[in-house]
Amino acid sequence: MRKPHSPFLASIYEQMLMLRYAMATVEAYLHWIKAFIRFSRMKHPVELGEAEVQQFLSYLVTERHVAVKTQAQALNALVFLYRTVLLRPLQLEMKFTRSQRPPKLPTVLTxxxxxxxxxxxxxxxxxxxxxxxxxxxxxxxxxxxx
Structure with missing residues (x-):
């Protein structure tokens, strides 16, 4: 993965590399942070709070029908963003719609x-x-x- 063009996303990228996050995690977290920003009509996350995070996580379930682990990954990306990058930890008692989609069993080859x-x-x-x-x-x- 190349360094993002956006200075804000590039700083998150650099911070994650400095903390020795796996490249797959860096890519996934940046994907969810960008999705959150797009969902919020391109507002900077500093201007957004827990209400918007809750709306985004609920949207993923109600509109995008994501799996439990996908929603959890998006939540983890936003927790990282607010706790580590913006130094404004999210409350753990957030109330958002949780995914009810059952986990998909892996295909096993004969x-x-x-x-x-x-x-x-x-x-x-x-x-x-x-x-x-x-x-x-x-x-x-x-x-x-x-």
Whole structure:
């Protein structure tokens, strides 16, 4: 991910890197902070408060129909923004509509499907994929081996 053009978002990006956040977390948090700003008609978060945060989190559930973990990630991004960047921690008793969407079960491949998938891979990647699969690693856990 490249550094954002906006000075405000760039400062958040730099702060998260300084705190050694994972790049995936940095990208996700910046996405939700930008979504919050767009939802608030491009107002700066300093001008916004808990009421707007609650409205945004409720909007995610009622209009966008996001999953529980997606709403939680958006909340965590805004908690980071207000606590760490703006130094104005949000109250923990916020009242917003919580997602009721049940978690989606992951798709599990059969042994023959896994075998076919591995055989379809280029040879130079197959061993890495076999090691990751055999040891139970997730994709991001094997990301260092590019």
């Amino acid at each position: 042994q023959s499907e896994v075998r076919a998938l591995l055989l379809a891979m280029p040879v130079h990647l197959r061993l890495l994929a076999q090691l990751m699969y055999g040891s139970g690693l997730r994709l991001m856990e094997g990301h260092c081996c590019k």
